Amino acid sequence: GTPTALMVGSGIGAEKGILIRNGEAIQTFKEVKAIAFDKTGTITKGKPEVTDLVTVEGVEEEEFLYYAGTIENGSEHPLAHAIVEKAKIQKIKLGEVIDFSAIVGMGVVGRIDGQEIFVGNRKLMKENKIAYEAYEEELIRLEEEAKTAMLLAKGNQLLGIVAVADPIKEDSAQAIAELESMGIKTAMITGDNSRTAAAIGKSVGITHVIAEVLPDGKVEEVVRLQEKYETVAMVGDGINDAPALKQSNVGIAIGTGTDIAIEAADVTLVRGELTGIVSAIKLSRAIFRKIK
Ligand code: ADP
Numbered sequence: 544g545t546p547t548a549l550m551v552g553s554g555i556g557a558e559k560g561i562l563i564r565n566g567e568a569i570q571t572f573k574e575v576k577a578i579a580f581d582k583t584g585t586i587t588k589g590k591p592e593v594t595d596l597v598t599v600e601g602v603e604e605e606e607f608l609y610y611a612g613t614i615e616n617g618s619e620h621p622l623a624h625a626i627v628e629k630a631k632i633q634k635i636k637l638g639e640v641i642d643f644s645a646i647v648g649m650g651v652v653g654r655i656d657g658q659e660i661f662v663g664n665r666k667l668m669k670e671n672k673i674a675y676e677a678y679e680e681e682l683i684r685l686e687e688e689a690k691t692a693m694l695l696a697k698g699n700q701l702l703g704i705v706a707v708a709d710p711i712k713e714d715s716a717q718a719i720a721e722l723e724s725m726g727i728k729t730a731m732i733t734g735d736n737s738r739t740a741a742a743i744g745k746s747v748g749i750t751h752v753i754a755e756v757l758p759d760g761k762v763e764e765v766v767r768l769q770e771k772y773e774t775v776a777m778v779g780d781g782i783n784d785a786p787a788l789k790q791s792n793v794g795i796a797i798g799t800g801t802d803i804a805i806e807a808a809d810v811t812l813v814r815g816e817l818t819g820i821v822s823a824i825k826l827s828r829a830i831f832r833k834i835k
């Protein structure tokens with residue numbers, strides 16, 4: 544029974560763009576009680592674009608984009624790509640960075656023309672004693688619009704805010720609604736801030752939103768869900784999703800994501816469509832009903 548079922552399952556799966564790397568996954572799918580989703584690149588397209596630039600009085604947009612674009616040129620993060628792209632569109636000639644470092648879950652730091660430059664979230668500003676509190680209301684406004692707002696500072700002086708928005712995939716809301724109607728709980732785990740995460744969660748129908756999770760924390764959150772729901776699937780695309788994908792009972796990678804995530808997963812959604820998960824679970828339930 545089982546080997547044939549696996550072959551049938553894999554065949555139909557391939558047709559729907561579901562690549563099954565680990566045969567056990569097709570059996571585990573029918574047991575799944577909860578699914579945790581990463582946000583950026585999983586629920587959203589992972590192609591954020593700059594939507595707002597708010598500069599501190601006396602700071603020109605050109606200066607802002609020169610520093611922000613130059614430093615983000617060294618980062619692989621989708622947020623960084625959006626900022627570099629914006630600088631290019633505005634025809635800003637980028638400079639050189641030395642002592643560059645990316646600080647997971649916070650942002651990037653480096654020296655440009657002898658000046659220390661920071662781009663990242665509130666945590667990064669706090670750690671470096673950069674006052675941004677006067678812009679708190681502005682940050683909240685942007686985050687309530689589902690945008691990720693990042694702060695730029697030179698030395699200990701704030702230069703302004705750059706906000707990016709990452710469009711939600713066309714089928715994310717449909718996938719969540721179908722999973723919930725099949726009795727499966729959905730959750731979102733993200734490193735992004737709570738307000739942005741809640742706004743995205745609301746628009747796709749996920750109520751259990753776990754935000755401001757540091758990369759190492761994603762594994763712990765999956766464990767917590769497993770304590771409550773036993774069999775938990777995790778969906779993600781990033782390097783920092785890999786340990787959580789391994790921890791979950793069915794790790795699902797986005798085909799357009801990083802190789803590290805794909806290698807850590809049992810299943811790959813080749814086209815990145817979340818409705819593929821609905822098909823996989825239905826398939827698993829149907830196959831094993833027939834066998835019994
Ligand atoms: P996610 O889980 O949504 O993919 P990450 O853990 O990668 O999020 O990042 C969390 C937060 O850290 C981002 O929302 C952003 O505020 C900040 N951050 C991370 N990388 C960068 C970067 N290259 N430039 C600016 N901010 C960054």
Ligand code: MG
Pocket residue numbers: 581582583584585779780781
């Ligand atoms: Mg991601």
